[in-house]
Amino acid sequence: MTSPLRLGIAGLGTVGGGVVRIAQRHADLLAARAGRQIQITAISARSRDKDRGLRLNAYAWEDDPVALAQRDDVDVFVELIGGDDGPAKAAVEAAIATGKDVVTANKALLAHHGQPLAEAAEAAGRALRFEAAVAGGIPIIKALTEGLAGNQATRVMGVMNGTCNYILTRMERASLPYGDVFAEASDLGYLEADPTLDVGGIDAGHKLALLASIAFGTQVDFDGIEIEGIERISIEDIEQAADMGYRVKLLGVARMTGRGLEQRMSPCLVPANSPLGQLENATNMVVVEGDAVGQIVMSGPGAGEGPTASAVMSDVMDLARGLRLPTFGQPASNLTKAPAAESAAAAPFYLRMALLDKPGALAKIATVLGEAGISIDRMRQYGHTDTTAPVLIVTHKTTRAALDGALAGMGATGVLDSDPVAIRIEEV
Amino acid sequence: MTSPLRLGIAGLGTVGGGVVRIAQRHADLLAARAGRQIQITAISARSRDKDRGLRLNAYAWEDDPVALAQRDDVDVFVELIGGDDGPAKAAVEAAIATGKDVVTANKALLAHHGQPLAEAAEAAGRALRFEAAVAGGIPIIKALTEGLAGNQATRVMGVMNGTCNYILTRMERASLPYGDVFAEASDLGYLEADPTLDVGGIDAGHKLALLASIAFGTQVDFDGIEIEGIERISIEDIEQAADMGYRVKLLGVARMTGRGLEQRMSPCLVPANSPLGQLENATNMVVVEGDAVGQIVMSGPGAGEGPTASAVMSDVMDLARGLRLPTFGQPASNLTKAPAAESAAAAPFYLRMALLDKPGALAKIATVLGEAGISIDRMRQYGHTDTTAPVLIVTHKTTRAALDGALAGMGATGVLDSDPVAIRIEEV
Numbered sequence: 001m002t003s004p005l006r007l008g009i010a011g012l013g014t015v016g017g018g019v020v021r022i023a024q025r026h027a028d029l030l031a032a033r034a035g036r037q038i039q040i041t042a043i044s045a046r047s048r049d050k051d052r053g054l055r056l057n058a059y060a061w062e063d064d065p066v067a068l069a070q071r072d073d074v075d076v077f078v079e080l081i082g083g084d085d086g087p088a089k090a091a092v093e094a095a096i097a098t099g100k101d102v103v104t105a106n107k108a109l110l111a112h113h114g115q116p117l118a119e120a121a122e123a124a125g126r127a128l129r130f131e132a133a134v135a136g137g138i139p140i141i142k143a144l145t146e147g148l149a150g151n152q153a154t155r156v157m158g159v160m161n162g163t164c165n166y167i168l169t170r171m172e173r174a175s176l177p178y179g180d181v182f183a184e185a186s187d188l189g190y191l192e193a194d195p196t197l198d199v200g201g202i203d204a205g206h207k208l209a210l211l212a213s214i215a216f217g218t219q220v221d222f223d224g225i226e227i228e229g230i231e232r233i234s235i236e237d238i239e240q241a242a243d244m245g246y247r248v249k250l251l252g253v254a255r256m257t258g259r260g261l262e263q264r265m266s267p268c269l270v271p272a273n274s275p276l277g278q279l280e281n282a283t284n285m286v287v288v289e290g291d292a293v294g295q296i297v298m299s300g301p302g303a304g305e306g307p308t309a310s311a312v313m314s315d316v317m318d319l320a321r322g323l324r325l326p327t328f329g330q331p332a333s334n335l336t337k338a339p340a341a342e343s344a345a346a347a348p349f350y351l352r353m354a355l356l357d358k359p360g361a362l363a364k365i366a367t368v369l370g371e372a373g374i375s376i377d378r379m380r381q382y383g384h385t386d387t388t389a390p391v392l393i394v395t396h397k398t399t400r401a402a403l404d405g406a407l408a409g410m411g412a413t414g415v416l417d418s419d420p421v422a423i424r425i426e427e428v
Numbered sequence: 429m430t431s432p433l434r435l436g437i438a439g440l441g442t443v444g445g446g447v448v449r450i451a452q453r454h455a456d457l458l459a460a461r462a463g464r465q466i467q468i469t470a471i472s473a474r475s476r477d478k479d480r481g482l483r484l485n486a487y488a489w490e491d492d493p494v495a496l497a498q499r500d501d502v503d504v505f506v507e508l509i510g511g512d513d514g515p516a517k518a519a520v521e522a523a524i525a526t527g528k529d530v531v532t533a534n535k536a537l538l539a540h541h542g543q544p545l546a547e548a549a550e551a552a553g554r555a556l557r558f559e560a561a562v563a564g565g566i567p568i569i570k571a572l573t574e575g576l577a578g579n580q581a582t583r584v585m586g587v588m589n590g591t592c593n594y595i596l597t598r599m600e601r602a603s604l605p606y607g608d609v610f611a612e613a614s615d616l617g618y619l620e621a622d623p624t625l626d627v628g629g630i631d632a633g634h635k636l637a638l639l640a641s642i643a644f645g646t647q648v649d650f651d652g653i654e655i656e657g658i659e660r661i662s663i664e665d666i667e668q669a670a671d672m673g674y675r676v677k678l679l680g681v682a683r684m685t686g687r688g689l690e691q692r693m694s695p696c697l698v699p700a701n702s703p704l705g706q707l708e709n710a711t712n713m714v715v716v717e718g719d720a721v722g723q724i725v726m727s728g729p730g731a732g733e734g735p736t737a738s739a740v741m742s743d744v745m746d747l748a749r750g751l752r753l754p755t756f757g758q759p760a761s762n763l764t765k766a767p768a769a770e771s772a773a774a775a776p777f778y779l780r781m782a783l784l785d786k787p788g789a790l791a792k793i794a795t796v797l798g799e800a801g802i803s804i805d806r807m808r809q810y811g812h813t814d815t816t817a818p819v820l821i822v823t824h825k826t827t828r829a830a831l832d833g834a835l836a837g838m839g840a841t842g843v844l845d846s847d848p849v850a851i852r853i854e855e856v
Contacts, residue, residue, distance in 0.1 A: 022578050022720055032645065032758045033577050131575070137721035139575025146574075146751075147559070147567025149461050150450050150741025217460065275727070278706060292450055293565035293728065293738035299703070300724040310721035313578025323574075323751045330460045 004037035005320040006073055008100075010065035010091055011080030012045035012052055015105055015132065018309025019078065019316075020054050030313070034320035044068040069095035076101045076319055078312060084108035096120045096128070101324075103315040105132035105308055111206035114213065114220035115335070118327035128327045129315035134207040135160050135284040137307025138300040139314060144214045144288060145329040151290025153215035156254045157428065161204040162282030162302040163190045164230050164250040169280045172238045172247070178231065190282075200229035201250060205265040208252035211286070212263055214329045216256045217336060221263070224340030228266035237421055240352055240392050241269050244378065247277040251426055253343075260339035268426040269350050275299070276428050287428065346397035347427070348377060353410070353420035354388040355381070361415035362391065368413060372406035374398045388417045394425070432465035433748040434501055436528075438493035438519055439508030440473035440480055443533055443560065446737025447506065447744075448482050458741070462748035466741075472496040497523035504529045504747055506740060512536035524548045524556070529752075531743040533560035533736055539634035542641065542648035543763070546755035556755045557743035562635040563588050563712040565735025566728040567742060572642045572716060573757040579718025581643035584682045585856065589632040590710030590730040591618045592658050592678040597708045600666045600675070606659065618710075628657035629678060633693040636680035639714070640691055642757045644684045645764060649691070652768030656694035665849055668780055668820050669697050672806065675705040679854055681771075688767035696854040697778050703727070704856050715856065774825040775855070776805060781838070781848035782816040783809070789843035790819065796841060800834035802826045816845045822853070 007023070009016055023030070023040055030038045042060040044067075062068040069077045069091045077095035079102060081088040088109055095102050102121065104110070110117065110130055121128035131141045135158065144153070159165050163185060170181045182199065185191055190198075197203045209222040230250050238248050246269035255262045270276045275297045279285045284302030289295050301307040328335060355361045362381060369376060378394040395403070403422060410416055435451070437444055451458070451468055458466045470488040472495075490496040497505045497519045505523035507530060509516040516537050523530050530549065532538070538545065538558055549556035559569045563586065572581070587593050591613060598609045610627065613619055618626075625631045637650040658678050666676050674697035683690045698704045703725045707713045712730030717723050729735040756763060783789045790809060797804060806822040823831070831850060838844055 018720070026578065026580060029580060029645075030578070032762055035759070138724060139571050142570060142575045143567045146746060146749075147570045147742050148738060149745040150454065150458070150738045152454060152457060217457075273706075275703070275706075278701075278703075290738065292446070292734040292741070294732075294735055296566060296726070296728040298724070298726050301722045304722075306720040307722055310576060310578045310718065313720070314575050317577040318574060321574075321751075321753060323749075325749060331463070334460055 002036040004039040006039050006041040006075045007078055007316065008042045008068045008071055008074035009040060009078045009080065010044045010068050011082065012043060013080065014305045015308045015312065016045070016080040017052055017054055018305035019080070019312050022309050022313050024055065030317065034317055036320055038316060038320055041073045042068055042071055065091035066094045069100060070098045074100055076103055076316060079104040079106055082106055084112045089113060092117060093120065096124050096126055099124060099126060101127045101319050103129045103312055105130070105312055107133040107203065107206035107210065111209045111220060111222040114210065114327070115332060118332035122326055122332055127319060127324045129318065130210065131315045132308050132311035134210055135286050136300065136302040136304065137310045138284060138286060138298050139311065140286045140298055141214065142314065143296070143298060144211065145325060148288060148290050148293055148296065151292045153288060153290050154255070155289040156211050156215045158208065158211065158252045158284065158286040159249050159276060159279055160207040160252060160284050160286065160302060161198055161250060162284060163198040164204065165279060166190060166282045167199070168230060168233065168238065168248055168250070171235055172242065175235060175239070177235050178233060199231055201227045201265045204250060204252055208254055208263060208265050212254035212261060213335065215254060216261060216338065217330060217334065218261055218338040219335045221261065221340060224261060225263040225265055226343060230267055233267050237352060237423065241350060242272065244350070244392065244394060245272050246270060246350065246425065247272045248423065249276055249279070251276065253426060256338070257341045257345065259344070260341035262341045262343050262345065264343050266424070268424050270426055270428050274428045344399055344401065346399050348397055348425040349395045349403055350423045350425055351393040351395065351420050353391050354417035355391050356415050356417055357384055357387050357389065358415050364413040364415050365391070365410055368409040369406050372402050372409065374402055374406055430464040432467040434467050434469040434503045435506055435744065436470045436496045436499055436502035437468060437506045437508065438472045438496050439510065440471060441508065442733045443736045443740065444473065444508040445480050445482055446733035447508070447740050450737050450741050452483065458745065462745055464748055466744060466748055469501045470496055470499050493519035494522045497528060498526045502528055504531055504744060507532040507534055510534055512540045517541060520545060521548065524552050524554055527552060527554060529555045529747050531557045531740055533740055535561040535631065535634035535638065539637045539648060539650040542638065542755070543760060546760035550754055550760050555747060555752045557746065558638065559743045560736045560739035562638055563714050564728065564730040564732065565738045566712060566714060566726050567739065568714045568726055569642065570742065571724070571726060572639065573753060576716060576718050576721055576724065579720045581716060581718050582683070583717040584639050584643045586636065586639065586680045586712065586714040587677050587704060587707055588635040588680060588712050588714065588730060589626055589678060590712060591626040592632065593707060594618060594710045595627070596658065596661065596666065596676055596678070599663055600670065603663060603667070605663050606661060627659055629655045629693045632678060632680055636682055636691060636693050640682035640689060641763065643682060644689060644766065645758055645762065646689055646766040647763045649689065649768060652689065653691040653693055654771060658695055661695050665780055665851065669778060670700065672778070672820065672822060673700050674698060674778065674853065675700045676851070677704055677707070679704065681854060684766070685769045685773065687772070688769035690769045690771050690773065692771050694852070696852050698854055698856050702856045772827055772829065774827050776825055776853040777823045777831055778851045778853055779821040779823065779848050781819050782845035783819050784843050784845055785812055785815050785817065786843050792841040792843050793819070793838055796837040797834050800830050800837065802830055802834055
């Protein structure tokens with residue numbers, strides 16, 4: 001049996017604690033599978049004295065994660081501190097500089113600094129792995145990088161923020177407005193300290209940027225993502241969409257187009273009877289489409305101690321078994337800088353508007369759409385409530401540009417009570 | 429860049445043709461990802477002259493797959509011949525004996541001879557890989573062996589025969605009896621030459637045996653599987669189960685119990701709104717439950733040229749990248765011989781029977797169940813048709829042994845028109 005693989009773990013929060021527990025509970029199983037012991041040698045966290053319910057006295061302690069990363073008795077530096085800068089970044093850089101492999105769960109760090117960190121790791125001949133950074137326990141990085149390595153990916157999609165999906169599911173089930181469910185989620189501790197990371201689509205955007213890099217061989221481009229959060233999704237949209245056979249999801253979509261890399265993280269409608277439409281609560285789902293394989297769907301818990309620690313251990317086990325791949329599936333120097341393409345691809349859209357009680361109002365709206373070259377697939381007008389009547393329209397495929405033109409035209413007719421809501425319908 | 433990885437491909441049917449197409453179409457992409465060329469050097473198939481629509485003239489030809497397996501210019505022998513014995517086995521053995529890595533899509537070969545072949549490969553220091561053997565394009569072997577390597581698996585389930593799932597879906601949708609849909613599937617060429625492999629659950633059983641070996645660290649034990657096919661599933665059961673909120677699936681389940689390894693491949697009822705219940709047509713789905721990760725669900729195309737070739741190329745790419753794991757995730761010598769445990773675990777059951785038009789008939793059935801200690805969760809009696817009345821019962825959890833006792837007791841009451849149908853309800 002080869003010598004033990006020695007881990008230094010920085011960060012003993014939920015995920016770090018979970019990694020320690022797996023390493024202790026499954027020491028024999030891991031050794032049988034890896035052909036060598038997985039041994040924690042040193043740890044680091046903000047507070048040494050906090051009671052975490054963990055047996056830690058066999059491990060060396062470092063107050064400073066950078067010092068931990070540089071220890072001679074550490075082969076793999078496991079970064080579970082979090083944050084796109086500060087100690088996490090400094091420690092990962094120090095680990096690479098001193099010849100350590102790195103395993104991290106830090107999506108923000110890689111979304112912002114993935115390219116230079118991958119280059120540094122490869123220059124040092126070390127691995128930088130991040131299965132736990134995307135979709136929690138779902139082994140999607142491995143599936144995309146290795147399991148589907150014979151494919152040219154054509155599209156990658158995912159619901160990758162459990163909190164947002166929980167909020168949307170709860171709104172629909174309990175028929176509650178966004179604000180109420182947001183407050184509930186906050187009380188339950190489901191939201192990040194800065195909730196915009198969740199509900200603003202930023203956390204999910206970080207994950208999409210990492211998947212797109214592997215799928216399309218491009219440099220991580222978080223800034224190239226068109227991001228829109230779920231803050232403006234109303235219970236009316238959720239209920240009306242359901243009535244038309246759709247569900248609202250915060251959906252990430254990445255596709256390579258003739259004009260560049262299209263990356264979107266935004267509320268979309270998906271058919272209620274599709275796997276994405278049926279996804280409920282905090283579960284994550286990633287859909288990969290490849291030219292050979294067709295469509296693969298993977299779902300599972302996207303967060304939490306056990307699932308995230310499972311993903312971290314998967315990377316650790318790969319390193320123990322001698323698997324060393326470039327961070328994004330091919331050498332960082334190969335990755336292209338694809339221009340960010342606006343999502344000009346045509347799609348059907350869902351429109352909701354409140355029509356004023358004026359003669360010919362609906363005809364005016366229909367005329368504006370027709371003049372913009374947008375044809376109507378389905379339309380429903382409901383009875384007037386006070387002075388307005390809700391109108392739902394599902395268009396045939398159109399471009400966002402044509403739609404924006406039509407939306408401006410509708411505003412100019414004077415028959416609308418407020419700006420219409422427009423949500424893209426993603427074909428899944 | 430390292431020297432090219434040289435493939436010898438035996439078998440140029442649907443899957444072999446797909447592998448050649450991917451290797452040709454994506455030569456540059458594969459090289460970028462693997463850091464070396466993937467090069468086909470030699471091929472073998474039954475007929476040299478058949479027009480397969482493939483460019484093959486750059487490759488050396490061998491009539492005999494054993495000779496192909498032994499060629500000096502082959503690093504990886506790709507076995508796509510099929511069959512659990514004969515030329516496939518001889519060629520794989522020859523490849524291992526002459527120091528080649530082997531990639532195969534042959535579930536029957538590994539289900540029957542996996543243990544000695546894995547031992548031989550490991551003794552020779554070579555890899556024997558089989559991603560394509562289970563669930564087509566879904567990278568489930570990789571997920572289980574590597575992606576979830578930090579978990580003790582608690583249960584593995586799967587719908588892994590697309591033809592059976594197609595038949596069951598089509599029966600429900602068109603309200604057609606089994607015989608009619610079987611004949612349709614046969615006409616469409618969906619069935620194996622020996623259809624028992626499909627509808628008898630044997631093909632799916634082969635796959636379950638391979639998954640169980642990895643999940644539980646046990647020697648492949650195909651003979652230990654309780655196998656029941658879909659031949660006796662009636663349209664009545666499908667429709668009545670739907671009425672109670674269930675769907676019928678040919679479901680494989682493997683669990684480690686205190687008494688040994690439980691492996692079942694049989695028709696089960698699953699909740700219609702679960703991912704397994706929603707699976708339609710020929711799509712495959714595998715569910716893995718692990719102690720850390722919870723439940724992971726993967727679905728995708730289970731057969732066909734592109735998906736299966738995608739899985740073969742995944743194994744090839746791993747070898748090109750230098751990943752070499754034991755066949756079943758840990759050394760073959762570690763794998764235990766777990767006794768086959770009968771599925772004594774309690775489960776709810778669905779019962780369908782035809783009650784004769786006699787006074788007190790239903791009371792007699794209920795009494796027999798009660799005396800066997802089986803309580804009734806839900807019961808429906810429908811109106812009499814001629815002389816019998818259909819009765820549906822969903823029991824609370826009970827053991828198969830208790831149920832069999834009750835079924836015998838019901839027969840003895842003389843109030844049944846025929847033997848009751850009993851189908852296990854799997855909690856998913």
